[in-house]
Amino acid sequence: MSAGAETGTAPPISEAQVSAAPRTLSAVLRRLKNPALAALFPVAVVVFWHFATYGRKFSLIPPPSEVAIQLYDLSFGGIWDDAFSLTMHVHLLASLSRVYGGFALACAVALPLGLMIGRLPLVRQLLDPTLQVLRPIPVTAWLPLAMIIFGLGPRSAVFLVFLGAFYPILINTIFGVRSVDPRLFEAASMLGCEGTAQFFKVVLPASLPAIFTGLRLGLGFAWVVIVVGEMTGVQTGLGAIIMEARQLSRTEIVISGMIVIGIAGFISDRLVMLIGRRLLRWSPNNV
Amino acid sequence: MSDTALPILELKGLTKQFEFNGDRIDALRDAHLRVSKGEFVCLIGASGCGKSTLLRIVAGFEKATRGSVLMWGKPIEGPAPDRGMVFQDYGLFPWLTVRRNIAFGPTSRGRPAAEIRETVEHFVDLVGLQRFADAYPHQLSGGMKQRVAIARVLANDAQMVLMDEPFGALDAMTRERLQDELLDIWQRTGLTVLFVTHSIEEAIFLADRVVVMSPGPGRIESQMEITLPRPRDVVAPDFNDIRRELSLRLHSHHARKAA
Numbered sequence: 001m002s003a004g005a006e007t008g009t010a011p012p013i014s015e016a017q018v019s020a021a022p023r024t025l026s027a028v029l030r031r032l033k034n035p036a037l038a039a040l041f042p043v044a045v046v047v048f049w050h051f052a053t054y055g056r057k058f059s060l061i062p063p064p065s066e067v068a069i070q071l072y073d074l075s076f077g078g079i080w081d082d083a084f085s086l087t088m089h090v091h092l093l094a095s096l097s098r099v100y101g102g103f104a105l106a107c108a109v110a111l112p113l114g115l116m117i118g119r120l121p122l123v124r125q126l127l128d129p130t131l132q133v134l135r136p137i138p139v140t141a142w143l144p145l146a147m148i149i150f151g152l153g154p155r156s157a158v159f160l161v162f163l164g165a166f167y168p169i170l171i172n173t174i175f176g177v178r179s180v181d182p183r184l185f186e187a188a189s190m191l192g193c194e195g196t197a198q199f200f201k202v203v204l205p206a207s208l209p210a211i212f213t214g215l216r217l218g219l220g221f222a223w224v225v226i227v228v229g230e231m232t233g234v235q236t237g238l239g240a241i242i243m244e245a246r247q248l249s250r251t252e253i254v255i256s257g258m259i260v261i262g263i264a265g266f267i268s269d270r271l272v273m274l275i276g277r278r279l280l281r282w283s284p285n286n287v
Numbered sequence: 288m289s290d291t292a293l294p295i296l297e298l299k300g301l302t303k304q305f306e307f308n309g310d311r312i313d314a315l316r317d318a319h320l321r322v323s324k325g326e327f328v329c330l331i332g333a334s335g336c337g338k339s340t341l342l343r344i345v346a347g348f349e350k351a352t353r354g355s356v357l358m359w360g361k362p363i364e365g366p367a368p369d370r371g372m373v374f375q376d377y378g379l380f381p382w383l384t385v386r387r388n389i390a391f392g393p394t395s396r397g398r399p400a401a402e403i404r405e406t407v408e409h410f411v412d413l414v415g416l417q418r419f420a421d422a423y424p425h426q427l428s429g430g431m432k433q434r435v436a437i438a439r440v441l442a443n444d445a446q447m448v449l450m451d452e453p454f455g456a457l458d459a460m461t462r463e464r465l466q467d468e469l470l471d472i473w474q475r476t477g478l479t480v481l482f483v484t485h486s487i488e489e490a491i492f493l494a495d496r497v498v499v500m501s502p503g504p505g506r507i508e509s510q511m512e513i514t515l516p517r518p519r520d521v522v523a524p525d526f527n528d529i530r531r532e533l534s535l536r537l538h539s540h541h542a543r544k545a546a
Contacts, residue, residue, distance in 0.1 A: 186366065189365070190368065190440075191391050191392035192367070206382070284425035
């Protein structure tokens with residue numbers, strides 16, 4: 001923000017300050033600094049992992065090179081040619097559809113519900129206590145009940161992902177709606193914007209930053225619970241393949257699955273952030 | 288203006304009570320005030336004198352406990368576009384650009400798009416924000432934000448502008464500039480301004496008439512016409528005479544309480 005005294009007729013901030021920095025060598029180095037720092041720790045972990053496991057006959061944890069080969073075989077095949085070769089895209093797609101399916105369902109329920117609980121005292125009194133009691137119950141605890149209600153298979157998985165994503169979206173939406181600056185309602189009504197129009201022109205945009213935080217957290221949780229969600233007897237999915245590999249003591253497949261979940265979750269978080277940055281350009285504390 | 292003409296604003300026996308720990312506090316007691324069209328009236332007083340409460344009742348944000356508020360002889364029922372408030376903390380919509388903030392009123396009232404565009408450009412020019420018309424509020428300085436807030440009210444065809452210590456959060460230089468600009472806009476548009484401040488100097492510099500209020504209970508103590516020619520010189524002897532007189536009036540109730 002550019003607070004400060006205004007001098008002369010020209011206002012204090014100029015467009016020049018907004019333009020891109022000059023491309024000098026030091027600027028390039030500065031740009032590389034963050035990725036380099038971010039890579040330092042994982043590289044150190046892999047090096048430690050390698051020396052702790054490589055060449056030991058009875059190590060229960062495979063060395064990173066074996067995991068890399070396994071990951072390649074899962075993704076592109078041609079190395080082991082077993083039941084797991086060239087199946088990664090199937091599992092990834094299955095998990096993606098459950099994560100985004102459950103997440104979309106959670107949005108569809110939690111967003112309108114959160115807006116109503118935030119704005120309408122009656123709905124709040126009716127539903128909020130129940131939701132607060134249900135909230136601490138872990139998704140894992142829902143697993144048996146989900147399998148009874150929705151049966152073995154993907155429907156249970158989607159339900160569990162839905163549960164994981166539901167509360168962060170709901171809580172943040174309620175928070176966003178309830179913390180709209182009352183001044184903005186006064187401003188809107190004196191400018192001739194009243195009633196339901198205020199909901200769309202004030203409440204919704206004002207609570208968008210909090211709603212976006214909720215969406216981001218919700219999608220994160222959707223990825224977190226995908227393994228539990230796929231313990232429901234589905235045949236495909238990153239969670240399913242991890243569970244199956246565990247029973248076969250194929251730890252390198254387990255680790256491969258973990259890596260793919262991490263990367264997929266990271267990319268989908270980045271996508272949400274990109275959308276958020278566009279929509280919330282106006283916000284001084286942009287996500 | 289003659290006393291018989293219908294005033295744009297008239298307060299009769301205006302009283303506002305708040306409940307506080309089971310007690311009834313008179314934030315404002317039995318206030319009478321007539322404001323003519325085009326008049327610039329400043330309300331001054333210490334905190335708790337009810338000046339902001341009075342302004343918020345005129346804006347329609349709060350209801351009076353007793354008494355009446357009339358605009359052109361008709362009771363004020365709630366907030367409406369004919370009275371616009373300029374808040375000390377701006378109250379701009381942070382998700383809208385300068386242009387869209389100014390367009391908010393006309394858009395809400397369903398004016399045709401071409402007319403809105405024209406109105407917005409006119410008021411962007413009037414407050415000198417052409418270069419920042421597409422900036423968001425958080426990119427603006429305090430003075431620029433307050434210009435947007437003023438333009439937003441004017442773009443909505445407000446007849447009366449209510450200003451609640453609008454320049455209180457600004458630095459001295461910016462405040463002086465905005466005072467000059469406000470007077471300029473007021474003289475060009477024939478608006479009626481009701482301006483709350485705690486600065487005696489600001490009140491004398493701006494107002495046709497200064498209304499002195501005092502706290503405990505909040506009430507209108509006295510009024511004073513300021514007839515100095517504009518632009519006013521804040522270090523001129525006659526300006527200082529008025530400043531001394533108003534200062535005495537503002538502090539007289541302390542003396543009375545002590546006695």
